[in-house]
Amino acid sequence: MPHTSTPRPSVGRIVHYLSHGTPARPDGSQAFPPQCRAAIVTEVDPDDPDRVGLQVFNPTGNFMRPLAAGGSSRDEGQEQGGTWHWPERV
Template sequence: MSQQPTVGRTVHYVSHGTPLRSDGSQAFPPACRAAIVTEVDPEQPGRVGLQVMNPTGNFFHPLDAGGSVYDDTGAQLGGTWHWPERV
């Protein structure tokens, strides 16, 4: 990770989406959401607490509930965060 997360930085959080239905579809598939870093794990800087901004409201993902880990693979797995893409 070339940049270090700090409190107040904007990142992207990948939502988990809803569970798969019996036909294999999802009501809400995983999606990137805007998030603000609210805390950083001093022992594992890639693990952060986030305030995630969803279209239907805010979601808090604090460190004491597990936090969110940095996805350095580019796979955009649910529950992870990454730096916003440059355009």
Template sequence: MSSTPSVGRIVRYVSHGTPLRSDGSQEFPPAHRAAMVTEVDPHDPHRVGLVVYNPTGQHFHPLSAGGSVLDETGKLGGSWHWPERV
């Protein structure tokens, strides 16, 4: 689904998870979270600023800190994608 994001749109954010342990496991693996677009890069509409809604609170991921880039596969930590249709 290729569409241009705009402020206020709901997207899915993929968290990074915790660093890998020496055995390759993670305490918290990457997870998909609800997010809302707060700003769109005027030079790259696939890079956005987000507010991410976690079970324990909100996380702000602004453009000034690098923002979040589109990953349509939904696998890259720190990326966003459109919600899956169910």
């Protein structure tokens, strides 16, 4: 029987982080729209396992989003900047 439960994040797992992008211009466009970036889970909130601390890898440098600074919540299909999701299968 196949395993059907949703995986839980744990330290060392690779996830995707959706960047915020630059602020919207008056016409609604953005100079840099949100982008998916590779990230590694560095810590997991014991009270909310879908909220994690991340090390995000950008082409121009690394970005830390620790739990102490709010961490990142799991994206529930809303595609909101600052959230994480499991990598898509290709």
